[in-house]
Amino acid sequence: MRGNRLTGPPGRPTMKDVARVAGVSLKTVSRVVNGEGSVSAPLAAQVNDAIATLNYRLDHGASTLRRGDHRTGTIGLMVEDVANPFFAALHRAVEDVARLHDTHVLIGSVGACPEREGELARAFITRRADGLIIVPLGPDGTSLDDELHTDTPVVFVDRPGYGIAADTVLSTNVAGAAEATRHLIRNGHTRIACIGDRPVVPTARQRRAGYLSALREAGVRPDPALIVEGVTSTDAAVRAVLELLGHDDPPTALFTTRNTVTTGAVRALRALDRQDRVALVGFDDFPLADLLDPPVTVIAQDPVTMGRTAAQALFRRINGDAGPPTRFAIPTRLIPRGSGELRPR
Amino acid sequence: MRGNRLTGPPGRPTMKDVARVAGVSLKTVSRVVNGEGSVSAPLAAQVNDAIATLNYRLDHGASTLRRGDHRTGTIGLMVEDVANPFFAALHRAVEDVARLHDTHVLIGSVGACPEREGELARAFITRRADGLIIVPLGPDGTSLDDELHTDTPVVFVDRPGYGIAADTVLSTNVAGAAEATRHLIRNGHTRIACIGDRPVVPTARQRRAGYLSALREAGVRPDPALIVEGVTSTDAAVRAVLELLGHDDPPTALFTTRNTVTTGAVRALRALDRQDRVALVGFDDFPLADLLDPPVTVIAQDPVTMGRTAAQALFRRINGDAGPPTRFAIPTRLIPRGSGELRPR
DNA sequence: ATGCGCCGAGACAACGTTGTCAGAAGTAGA
DNA sequence: TCTACTTCTGACAACGTTGTCTCGGCGCAT
Numbered sequence: 001m002r003g004n005r006l007t008g009p010p011g012r013p014t015m016k017d018v019a020r021v022a023g024v025s026l027k028t029v030s031r032v033v034n035g036e037g038s039v040s041a042p043l044a045a046q047v048n049d050a051i052a053t054l055n056y057r058l059d060h061g062a063s064t065l066r067r068g069d070h071r072t073g074t075i076g077l078m079v080e081d082v083a084n085p086f087f088a089a090l091h092r093a094v095e096d097v098a099r100l101h102d103t104h105v106l107i108g109s110v111g112a113c114p115e116r117e118g119e120l121a122r123a124f125i126t127r128r129a130d131g132l133i134i135v136p137l138g139p140d141g142t143s144l145d146d147e148l149h150t151d152t153p154v155v156f157v158d159r160p161g162y163g164i165a166a167d168t169v170l171s172t173n174v175a176g177a178a179e180a181t182r183h184l185i186r187n188g189h190t191r192i193a194c195i196g197d198r199p200v201v202p203t204a205r206q207r208r209a210g211y212l213s214a215l216r217e218a219g220v221r222p223d224p225a226l227i228v229e230g231v232t233s234t235d236a237a238v239r240a241v242l243e244l245l246g247h248d249d250p251p252t253a254l255f256t257t258r259n260t261v262t263t264g265a266v267r268a269l270r271a272l273d274r275q276d277r278v279a280l281v282g283f284d285d286f287p288l289a290d291l292l293d294p295p296v297t298v299i300a301q302d303p304v305t306m307g308r309t310a311a312q313a314l315f316r317r318i319n320g321d322a323g324p325p326t327r328f329a330i331p332t333r334l335i336p337r338g339s340g341e342l343r344p345r
Numbered sequence: 346m347r348g349n350r351l352t353g354p355p356g357r358p359t360m361k362d363v364a365r366v367a368g369v370s371l372k373t374v375s376r377v378v379n380g381e382g383s384v385s386a387p388l389a390a391q392v393n394d395a396i397a398t399l400n401y402r403l404d405h406g407a408s409t410l411r412r413g414d415h416r417t418g419t420i421g422l423m424v425e426d427v428a429n430p431f432f433a434a435l436h437r438a439v440e441d442v443a444r445l446h447d448t449h450v451l452i453g454s455v456g457a458c459p460e461r462e463g464e465l466a467r468a469f470i471t472r473r474a475d476g477l478i479i480v481p482l483g484p485d486g487t488s489l490d491d492e493l494h495t496d497t498p499v500v501f502v503d504r505p506g507y508g509i510a511a512d513t514v515l516s517t518n519v520a521g522a523a524e525a526t527r528h529l530i531r532n533g534h535t536r537i538a539c540i541g542d543r544p545v546v547p548t549a550r551q552r553r554a555g556y557l558s559a560l561r562e563a564g565v566r567p568d569p570a571l572i573v574e575g576v577t578s579t580d581a582a583v584r585a586v587l588e589l590l591g592h593d594d595p596p597t598a599l600f601t602t603r604n605t606v607t608t609g610a611v612r613a614l615r616a617l618d619r620q621d622r623v624a625l626v627g628f629d630d631f632p633l634a635d636l637l638d639p640p641v642t643v644i645a646q647d648p649v650t651m652g653r654t655a656a657q658a659l660f661r662r663i664n665g666d667a668g669p670p671t672r673f674a675i676p677t678r679l680i681p682r683g684s685g686e687l688r689p690r
Numbered sequence: 691a692t693g694c695g696c697c698g699a700g701a702c703a704a705c706g707t708t709g710t711c712a713g714a715a716g717t718a719g720a
Numbered sequence: 721t722c723t724a725c726t727t728c729t730g731a732c733a734a735c736g737t738t739g740t741c742t743c744g745g746c747g748c749a750t
Contacts, residue, residue, distance in 0.1 A: 011415075011496075012415070012495070012496055055494045055495055057467075057470050057471055057495060058471050059410075059471070059473060060471040060472045060473065061406040061407075061409065061410055061417070061472065061473055062406075062410055064406065065404075065406055065407055065410065070356075070357070072406070072472075073468075073472075074451070074472070081437065082427070082433060082436050082437050082440065083430075083433045083434050083436065083437040084433075085428075085430065085433070085632075088427060088428045088429075088430070088433040089428050091427050091428065092426065092427050092428040092454065095427065095452075095453065095454055104451055104453060104465075104468055104469070104472070105451065105452060105453070106419070106449055106450065106451050107440075107450060107452055108440065108449060108450070109437065109440055120449075122402075123418075123449055124449070125402050126402055126403050126404070126405040127405045127406065127417075127418075127419070127449070128404060128405070128406055149400045150357070150400055150402060151356075151357055263632070263633065266633075266636060267636070270636065286632075286633075287430075287608070287631075287632065287633070288608065288611075288631075288632070288633045288637065291611060291612070291615065291637055292633065292636055292637065293638045
């Protein structure tokens, strides 16, 4: 079953095979394949016939090896989870920019695993990706550090990078979290819980910082009992909220610092039938948030702009820009929909 | 700024550079890098020092070129849109299987564009992907046909392929659509609309066929006015439902044949405040469907099993399985949640 | 002491392709 | 007719790596 070739050795046909069938030199085939033009029409036709007969396909790897430039037309993208809508939207935006540069995207999910992060970076660099866009884990996972000291350009996105200086694209996490918290305070809340990921995740730290600064600014003393960390999944968020609301002096409002946590909070409030009594503002928008009851007020990030900005920055670097690293701050936006405007009672 | 190297020519360091710095032959470096063992400890240490000094990284492309096998440890995945939750979940499942085989995923969104489909297949084959998993457009886009006559193994998923015989992983589209329709009929409906994508999309055709067969089976004459095709986006679905329900003798129930259309229907019903009067069953589950009001009854597909099955089949082919093409039917499941159990009135 | 086998290390060719150069054939001008 | 030029084609080396082969040196049994 291997090979639709008519003659010749097994395995994928090469330019040599095409040359033999067409009765020309290997170099002439190369010229036809690359459209170099300086081949007479009849010869080119012979070559094209042979290519069609053999179903020949150029080996892009061998080609870039021989060419000096070493551009593989491939970039690597490393995110936490390709199935999370935030990262999926970011991915799509990166792909759209890459396409304008005739470049394809190698992508991997890192999860919460520092070793995987290092492995992926190494695999992508080894495959000579032209550049890398990375949603990094925190600096506690030091494995990236070892991998990135290469000429391969890198852009960090969503979370600050470490180890090397590189362009970085971030949401205005502190400001956004402060805005969420101020919004709840404006609506009369003082017992506001903050539920988020492990503090090693930089975005979780920054959003908690924004929450705390807004409380301080309003003269509200933070209650450690209302700050829940280490919530990494929707299920964990459900449990965390159920427990919080079971306390004696429960919060009257929730600030959740990422989309998976927000949907967990929605589920928990439903389970307790308190969705109309406990206010909720989530960081990061998510599909159908506006159709829930009550509709969920969020601090919307802009994953599309983030992905596009990161990809554009990466291609500037790939094309030789050697200026100092830039930080891009992508603004967040409060979208009041109902859940964040409930007043305490 | 190029190169963190201490000496040597510009550009990424090669084994030759490492050999020079370590004072050994090139082949010895190769042996160390590949852990071939037959290198004495002191020499290996020298080599590793040189590797660290130069920040050397293996060129995986050159390596696979020289090795006979030509395995690049890369597979290509082509879906309609990486940001759609169905394809994102499928993607994640493929990635998880690929990882077990030390393989990385090149992915691209085809959209509704046949040329893009051909381009992507060509680009992935040219980059010597070990195999391809494809969510194909219909046979009207013939561009795949030209590209796939290669030794590169292919698995089709979600939609039947064409042009070449290959393993195919499909949801039980006809049966699922019939089940959705029967469910609505059981609940007393006879004026059931079917709203779906363009008929060139095979899944759209199959689901409409299931809808029609269930109607026939129940002795309900299909009303062409209730069959809307060519709905490709959520916005288009909103418009389509608004128009349908504006008619004289409107449907009492809606069957929507994909997730984007279902959410559009939800929005339209809300806009008309008829979400509690018009029944709705959607093909394909989506996040938060259970939290809407009323919760949305769906025919759930299983994108994770589909992706896993496709990837496993692909790796069997990559590893030499040359048996006849297999069709995998992944069952769908009716999840009654409320919207599909509303009765006509 | 001699022969045998084994181990560590290097020289060389080759993977599939393209850059460089040289040569053949054709054209135009003197 | 000869020269100078242009156009087309091919031979060859090289990209970075690894498979194959060879060779030197060591230990061990005779």
